[in-house]
Amino acid sequence: MGVRITGIGVVSAIGLTVEENLRALKEGKSGIGKMAFLKENSELLVGEAKISNEDLKAALHIGTRYVSRTSLLGLLAAREAWGKNRLSKSLRTGIISATSVGGMDRSEHFYKDYLAKENPDFRLLKTHDSGSTTERIAAELGIKDYVNTLSTACSSGANAIMLGARLLLQNRLDRVLVGGSDALASFTIDGFRSLMIYDDQWCRPFDESRSGLNLGEGAGFLLLENEKSIEFSGNATIAYLSGWANAADAYHQTASSPEGKGATLAIAQALKKSGLNTSGITYVNAHGTGTKNNDLSESVALKNVFADQVPAFSSTKAFTGHTLAAAGAIEAVFSVLSIQNNLIYPNLNFKNSIEETGLEPVTTLQTDREVRAVLSNSFGFGGNNSSLVFSDRA
Amino acid sequence: MEKSVYYISAASTISHQPTFGNAGFSKSICALEADSSLITPDFKAFIDAGLLRRMSKILRMSVACAKDCLAQSHLEQPDAIIVGTGLGCLHDTEKFLNTSLTVEGLLPPTSFIQSTHNTMAGQISLSISNHGYNMTHTQNTLSFEHALLDAMMLLDDGEASILVGAADEYIEILTEIAGELNVRPARQLTSAASFFIVSNAPESDTVACVKDCWPIAFPESKTSAINDFLQRNELNAAEVDYVLFASLLPEQSGELVDLFTSAGMSGERCIDYLAFSGIYPTAAAFGMHYAADLMRTDRSIRNILIVNALRSENLGLTLIQSVEA
Amino acid sequence: MDTLKEDLKKQIIEQLNLEDITPADIADDSLLFNDEGLGLDSIDALELIVLLEKYHGIQVTKPEEGKEAFKSVNTMAEYIRKRKS
Numbered sequence: 114m115g116v117r118i119t120g121i122g123v124v125s126a127i128g129l130t131v132e133e134n135l136r137a138l139k140e141g142k143s144g145i146g147k148m149a150f151l152k153e154n155s156e157l158l159v160g161e162a163k164i165s166n167e168d169l170k171a172a173l174h175i176g177t178r179y180v181s182r183t184s185l186l187g188l189l190a191a192r193e194a195w196g197k198n199r200l201s202k203s204l205r206t207g208i209i210s211a212t213s214v215g216g217m218d219r220s221e222h223f224y225k226d227y228l229a230k231e232n233p234d235f236r237l238l239k240t241h242d243s244g245s246t247t248e249r250i251a252a253e254l255g256i257k258d259y260v261n262t263l264s265t266a267c268s269s270g271a272n273a274i275m276l277g278a279r280l281l282l283q284n285r286l287d288r289v290l291v292g293g294s295d296a297l298a299s300f301t302i303d304g305f306r307s308l309m310i311y312d313d314q315w316c317r318p319f320d321e322s323r324s325g326l327n328l329g330e331g332a333g334f335l336l337l338e339n340e341k342s343i344e345f346s347g348n349a350t351i352a353y354l355s356g357w358a359n360a361a362d363a364y365h366q367t368a369s370s371p372e373g374k375g376a377t378l379a380i381a382q383a384l385k386k387s388g389l390n391t392s393g394i395t396y397v398n399a400h401g402t403g404t405k406n407n408d409l410s411e412s413v414a415l416k417n418v419f420a421d422q423v424p425a426f427s428s429t430k431a432f433t434g435h436t437l438a439a440a441g442a443i444e445a446v447f448s449v450l451s452i453q454n455n456l457i458y459p460n461l462n463f464k465n466s467i468e469e470t471g472l473e474p475v476t477t478l479q480t481d482r483e484v485r486a487v488l489s490n491s492f493g494f495g496g497n498n499s500s501l502v503f504s505d506r507a
Numbered sequence: 508m509e510k511s512v513y514y515i516s517a518a519s520t521i522s523h524q525p526t527f528g529n530a531g532f533s534k535s536i537c538a539l540e541a542d543s544s545l546i547t548p549d550f551k552a553f554i555d556a557g558l559l560r561r562m563s564k565i566l567r568m569s570v571a572c573a574k575d576c577l578a579q580s581h582l583e584q585p586d587a588i589i590v591g592t593g594l595g596c597l598h599d600t601e602k603f604l605n606t607s608l609t610v611e612g613l614l615p616p617t618s619f620i621q622s623t624h625n626t627m628a629g630q631i632s633l634s635i636s637n638h639g640y641n642m643t644h645t646q647n648t649l650s651f652e653h654a655l656l657d658a659m660m661l662l663d664d665g666e667a668s669i670l671v672g673a674a675d676e677y678i679e680i681l682t683e684i685a686g687e688l689n690v691r692p693a694r695q696l697t698s699a700a701s702f703f704i705v706s707n708a709p710e711s712d713t714v715a716c717v718k719d720c721w722p723i724a725f726p727e728s729k730t731s732a733i734n735d736f737l738q739r740n741e742l743n744a745a746e747v748d749y750v751l752f753a754s755l756l757p758e759q760s761g762e763l764v765d766l767f768t769s770a771g772m773s774g775e776r777c778i779d780y781l782a783f784s785g786i787y788p789t790a791a792a793f794g795m796h797y798a799a800d801l802m803r804t805d806r807s808i809r810n811i812l813i814v815n816a817l818r819s820e821n822l823g824l825t826l827i828q829s830v831e832a
Numbered sequence: 833m834d835t836l837k838e839d840l841k842k843q844i845i846e847q848l849n850l851e852d853i854t855p856a857d858i859a860d861d862s863l864l865f866n867d868e869g870l871g872l873d874s875i876d877a878l879e880l881i882v883l884l885e886k887y888h889g890i891q892v893t894k895p896e897e898g899k900e901a902f903k904s905v906n907t908m909a910e911y912i913r914k915r916k917s
Contacts, residue, residue: 213623224604235687242594243624244647248820251724260724261653264595264624264645272642276657283660303607304619309878309895361588361632361641367620368874378638494620495629497641557871560849613891615847615882617875 115353115387115507116278117343120336122193122292123446124186125433126160126329130193135450138458139478143432145315145327151218151297158315159297160329160434162186173253181216181240184249186332186439187294191250194290194334200255204287204342207259209277210247210334211269211293213438216240218296246294259286266493267400268359269293270441271501274335275357281339288342292334292442301437302328308367316403316435318428319412319474321465326402329434333442335449352449355486355504356387362496368406373414375498380418380488383500393486394424394502396457398444399474400490401428402435407492412470425482427460427474441491441499448487448503455484513659513717514830516668517579517704519572520796521547522784523697528575533800538782539695558634561617563598565676568700569627570634573670577635580704585670587640587661588628591654593647593788595624597678627674648815651789652722652823655705659720662707672702673789693757697785701792709830714806715799718826726822730766733814736824742810744770749801751780751794752814763814781817791815791823798827834860836909839887844905847883848876860906869904877902890915 123130126144127137137144148155150165169185170176173192187210200206219237226233239245247262259280263272270293277291295301305311305328312325338348360382362375369376384391400411408428415423429447436443451457460474486504493499520526523543524536550559553571562570569590577583603618620626625643632641640661644653651673658671677698685692705717719740726732737744750767754760764777784793791813798811808829815823841855850870863869865877872880877895880902884890890912892898901911 221604221608225608228605228608235684238684239688242647243645244593244650247646248724257725259722261644261646261649261722263643265628265641265643266623266625276642279660279664283663285660300604300607300619300622303614304603304616304622307614307616307619307878307882309881359640359642361629361638363632363636363638365873366626366629366633366875375638493625494623495625495641496632497625497629556852560851561875613882613885616878620875 114282115355115504116281116337117350118335118352118354118449119338119348119350120194120196121446121449122190123333123443124162124190125331125436125443126162127432129162129164129189131446137432138447139456141459141461141478143461145434151299157302158313158327160327160436161297162331179236179240180249181246182218182296183212183215183294184240184246186296186330187246188250188253190292190294190332191254191290191334194336195254198346201345204345205258206256207280207286207289208247208251208256209261209263209273209289209291210250211263211273211438211442212243212246212295213264213266213269214295214298214301215243215246217298217300221299256290259289264438265497266495267437267440268491268493268497268499269438270333271445271489271491271499272359274354274442274445274501275359275499277337278354278357281337288336288338290334290336292332293439294332295330295437295439297328297330310404312403315462316431317462318401318403318430318460319408319467319472320463321467323403323405323408325404326430327434329436331433331436331439331443333439333446335445352452353504353507354501356383356502358382358386359499362498364496367494369410369492371410371413373410373417375496376411376414376490376492377417379498379500380414380490383488383502387502387504389486389502391419391422394488395482395484396451396487397424397426398448398487398489399426399428400492401430403430409467409469411490411492412467412472415472416470423472425457425475425479427458429458431461444489445501448489451487452484452503452505455482456480457482457484511663513662513705514709514713515703515715515717515799516706516710516713517576518796518799519575519579520699520701520793521545521568521572522699522793524783526796531800531804533797534804536783539785541695545698554634558630561621563596563621563676564698565596565598565674565700566621566627566630569672569674570630572672572700572702573631574634576670576702576704580710582668582704584635584637585639585668585704586666587669588631588637589642589654589657589669589671590628591644591650591673591789592624592627593645593650593675595645596622596626597676601678601680646722647821648788648818649722649821649823651792652720652815652825655717655720655825656722658705659717662705668704668706670702670704672700673792674700675787675789677787692755692786694781695785697787699784699787699793701796703795713830715802715827716830718828720825723822725820729816729822732822733766733824740826744772747772747810747812748776748808749811750777750814751798751811752777752816753779753781753790753794754816755819759816759819763816790817791825795825795827802829834909836912837905840905840908843883843887847879848872858905861904863904864902888912
């Protein structure tokens with residue numbers, strides 16, 4: 114029982130549109146580099162969306178300064194996914210976005226002035242709460258039948274997609290824009306640095322020498338529609354969301370369990386929901402952050418589920434950086450593109466397998482396989498594990 | 508789908524009222540005084556010392572209420588844990604923001620780890636070793652309603668028992684922000700947590716159920732939204748025994764009360780629950796516990812409507828019904 | 833009495849917010865990361881790295897480096913003395 118995906122939109126370090134992202138993925142071109150927009154003169158490697166707030170506002174025709182970068186990035190991707198669709202009183206339309214920082218980029222700005230007692234602008238805080246970032250996007254698009262925000266750290270985006278699918282299947286909505294958005298913030302950069310899992314070099318997912326992640330930013334959105342909505346819109350279906358699951362690892366506040374308990378549950382239950390066998394998965398878009406802990410735990414989980422038949426897999430985080438709450442949504446768009454274009458993306462910066470598991474990701478672009486189904490993993494703090502299955506048929 | 512019944516088989520709240528471990532509290536609650544403070548249990552009775560030492564108030568309250576709910580319902584593991592929070596773990600967020608802007612060199616990571624909105628749901632799963640669906644909704648003042656709706660959807664899909672709740676945390680800067688933004692709330696800003704077990708089957712002592720819940724993002728008219736909601740639940744305003752409402756400003760309260768008194772309801776049966784809970788984004792969860800407790804103490808009550816207009820742009824409607832003995 | 837060790841115990845209690853523990857409860861050789869000892873975890877290990885920088889001016893760049901050093905108060909004191917000599 115798959116749910117139709119009829120629109121996609123994405124903004125990340127490797128492009129401001131679906132087309133630009135696809136081109137970079139094909140060319141194996143990473144978007145990670147020295148910081149240019151958040152702060153000047155930083156040596157830190159980040160996956161910034163290559164556009165300033167001013168240019169974003171101009172492109173989106175937004176005049177106010179009281180809007181967070183998270184909302185702007187989200188709106189850019191949401192508009193692309195929404196496309197030329199029209200609102201209709203006969204269709205119940207919703208939006209679910211995911212974010213972990215919300216308007217933290219504006220709050221930081223405020224709090225700095227506040228601490229220095231330099232005439233802080235309290236109105237900036239109206240954009241702080243995560244819900245307001247989604248409301249902003251909803252208001253710009255005129256969507257109002259269901260407006261909600263999920264925040265489960267790095268699995269948030271996948272969870273928004275899952276919730277949207279459930280709302281359609283329970284006939285509570287006819288169509289829903291689902292995805293996530295997170296802007297880069299000093300708060301999260303400092304946070305991951307305090308955990309000593311921020312790599313000063315390029316992140317190396319699934320490599321034995323990996324030593325942490327590079328943060329990125331961006332947004333991804335998908336439009337999900339039921340039959341009634343399709344009748345109205347006439348939209349073509351580009352892929353199906355056919356399986357999903359969320360499970361708790363319940364092991365530690367930040368670390369994943371060595372036996373990959375939560376991840377294994379999420380993958381296995383998502384597969385079960387999709388009705389596919391393990392052999393039905395052509396490609397796994399892994400969470401693969403590049404931290405010692407995640408990549409090992411995820412590798413173990415893949416082996417738990419797929420045994421010695423682990424499908425072609427890669428992490429695209431060496432392209433985009435880890436975009437936190439947006440990651441699950443951006444990678445969902447990549448998964449749909451994988452099916453649409455029969456592409457398996459390379460895992461950049463990989464040299465040697467992780468000793469304990471010996472798994473080798475795909476390292477060059479594969480174009481000769483028919484991609485029928487993609488498993489996409491998103492695992493977050495607090496042991497929040499989500500897996501989605503996308504397929505070329507219902 | 509519409510016929511599902513969502514039984515409230517446990518409820519636990521930490522608030523300014525003697526709500527915790529005290530069924531029947533609704534008989535003895537009174538409006539907050541200016542110097543009122545939270546009434547908290549001994550957290551060590553509920554939380555392992557190793558976990559407790561790092562926990563901010565919002566985490567302590569959430570885990571204690573969650574564990575209390577499980578004990579009440581004699582349930583070992585819920586099928587899912589769902590939390591709504593408007594502003595999340597503000598204490599740790601502000602602490603880390605402050606450190607990151609003022610400290611040169613290495614930063615202590617604990618407050619960053621605990622700044623994410625899903626820390627409550629994560630800590631609950633960790634405390635009870637739960638591997639089920641674990642979700643956190645954060646849609647400002649409608650966060651609890653969205654969490655509750657998610658729980659109802661899981662029950663519709665065949666799950667049996669869901670732990671669902673809400674928590675928010677006050678930090679001092681909120682008062683300053685409210686003042687600077689010219690918001691003059693009628694009640695004090697505060698913290699609280701409420702958790703529930705909602706189930707597909709009643710326990711022997713279950714008295715109330717959630718009939719319906721509808722979070723509305725941008726209602727064109729609150730009156731027509733309320734009328735539509737009652738209509739889809741086959742009720743007219745006169746059949747509602749109590750309206751528990753919330754609004755930030757006194758003049759908005761007047762409008763809501765007028766709506767029901769003009770339909771023939773006694774003004775005394777329109778209760779501003781913020782007078783008891785204080786103001787925080789997910790106070791509707793206090794409203795739900797209050798409604799269920801009123802039904803426990805007075806079995807003649809059939810329908811209680813919770814009208815959450817705490818933020819005037821949004822509207823949360825929840826209908827609580829009594830369960831026939 | 834070794835004042836470095838006594839200072840360390842106070843600093844550990846403060847940095848890790850060990851509410852009900854006094855310096856007297858921590859033996860010089862008790863294993864900090866063992867459940868029989870203080871039962872600390874990986875987050876605490878990071879906090880101890882912060883402690884070393886904050887109170888002793890010692891920088892640890894890789895968390896693995898701390899592992900041996902943080903076994904007990906004895907090993908911590910030894911590590912500090914070695915790094916400072």
